[in-house]
Amino acid sequence: xxxxxxxxTGCGGSDFGLHQAGVEVKFANDVLPYARDVYxxxxxxxxxxxxxxxxxxxxxxxDLLVGCYPCxxxxxxxxxxADRKVNYLYRQFVRAxxxxxxxxxxxxxxxGMQRADFSHLLRAQITQFRFCGYRVSWEIxxxxxxxxPQERKRxxxxxxxxxxxxxxxxxxATHGPKKQSGYVTIREAIGDLPDWPEGEYWTEPFHWxxxxxxRRRDWGETSKTIVSHPRHMPLHPVSPSxxxxxxxxxxxxxxxxxxxxxxxxAARLQGFPKSMVFPETASLREKYRVVGNAVPxxxxxxxxxxxxxxxx
Ligand SMILES: C[S@@+](CC[C@H](N)C(=O)[O-])C[C@H]1O[C@@H](n2cnc3c(N)ncnc32)[C@H](O)[C@@H]1O
Numbered sequence: 001x002x003x004x005x006x007x008x009t010g011c012g013g014s015d016f017g018l019h020q021a022g023v024e025v026k027f028a029n030d031v032l033p034y035a036r037d038v039y040x041x042x043x044x045x046x047x048x049x050x051x052x053x054x055x056x057x058x059x060x061x062x063d064l065l066v067g068c069y070p071c072x073x074x075x076x077x078x079x080x081x082a083d084r085k086v087n088y089l090y091r092q093f094v095r096a097x098x099x100x101x102x103x104x105x106x107x108x109x110x111x112g113m114q115r116a117d118f119s120h121l122l123r124a125q126i127t128q129f130r131f132c133g134y135r136v137s138w139e140i141x142x143x144x145x146x147x148x149p150q151e152r153k154r155x156x157x158x159x160x161x162x163x164x165x166x167x168x169x170x171x172x173a174t175h176g177p178k179k180q181s182g183y184v185t186i187r188e189a190i191g192d193l194p195d196w197p198e199g200e201y202w203t204e205p206f207h208w209x210x211x212x213x214x215r216r217r218d219w220g221e222t223s224k225t226i227v228s229h230p231r232h233m234p235l236h237p238v239s240p241s242x243x244x245x246x247x248x249x250x251x252x253x254x255x256x257x258x259x260x261x262x263x264x265x266a267a268r269l270q271g272f273p274k275s276m277v278f279p280e281t282a283s284l285r286e287k288y289r290v291v292g293n294a295v296p297x298x299x300x301x302x303x304x305x306x307x308x309x310x311x312x
Pocket of ligand 1: 008012013029030031047051052054067068069070294
């Protein structure tokens with residue numbers, strides 16, 4: 001069985017995908033205690049350490065190293081600043097790569113990393129990975145194309161150790177209008193859940209910034225991108241639609257209640273299983289945070305399967 005070390009693990013979107021691809025995650029790490037609580041409630045076999053990655057003295061050996069280091073510095077939702085300290089956590093990933101020397105690695109990050117103003121950071125990462133002895137390829141992928149009921153564009157970077165003969169080819173889209181299966185809709189993902197789940201959704205009023213763009217999709221569509229801050233969470237389709245009346249100004253089409261997706265719905269729209277357990281050890285804010293940070297499992301699974309085919 002292929003084994004993995006997972007860094008910046010969060011509540012385990014990436015690791016659910018690894019699991020589905022038949023990979024055993026030996027070790028995981030994050031600074032957020034609630035991320036660990038959720039992870040272990042669902043994937044109890046992994047040794048999950050809660051601490052700063054910089055404090056890990058040595059990493060266990062594994063075939064695959066996985067890391068989705070934080071991305072606030074590049075993201076649409078974050079303060080986009082190329083010099084932020086958080087943008088340099090990849091150096092910890094490189095430290096682990098040098099020590100473990102796995103057959104392959106996978107990194108996921110926001111697609112903003114390829115933008116012209118950040119491309120030097122992307123290049124710096126790729127250069128370091130190459131110095132470590134890996135052939136590196138990357139691609140922007142949309143999770144909806146791989147069966148997640150959500151549009152979420154992310155960069156996936158894959159490295160194969162240079163002694164591994166095969167080239168890596170990213171998986172083809174499996175879902176969409178011209179594919180075997182259509183896109184998965186909001187209805188398919190959350191249609192069985194209650195319309196107004198008391199205590200599970202964020203009730204802060206919708207301020208002008210929220211209403212500066214359309215935040216709603218209908219039941220028969222894929223969701224807009226799920227974010228980690230609940231204030232910016234997209235609208236549930238029970239909400240009235242929004243109409244654009246001016247640049248950056250949208251108004252409700254009807255006078256009736258509206259609400260954001262709950263954290264549980266957000267988890268489904270991220271592609272987590274219906275059986276996903278959320279322990280009651282944290283606030284609503286923390287639940288949204290770990291869910292919104294996650295990598296859609298189906299996306300990670302499709303990339304991991306391609307790697308497993310090569311290194312197994
Ligand atoms: C993009 S999220 C990863 C999501 C995760 N792979 C998943 O699929 O659920 C980045 C994670 O890095 C963690 N993180 C940030 N700084 C860290 C540090 N210094 N050491 C360890 N983890 C850190 C955050 O708490 C967050 O959970």
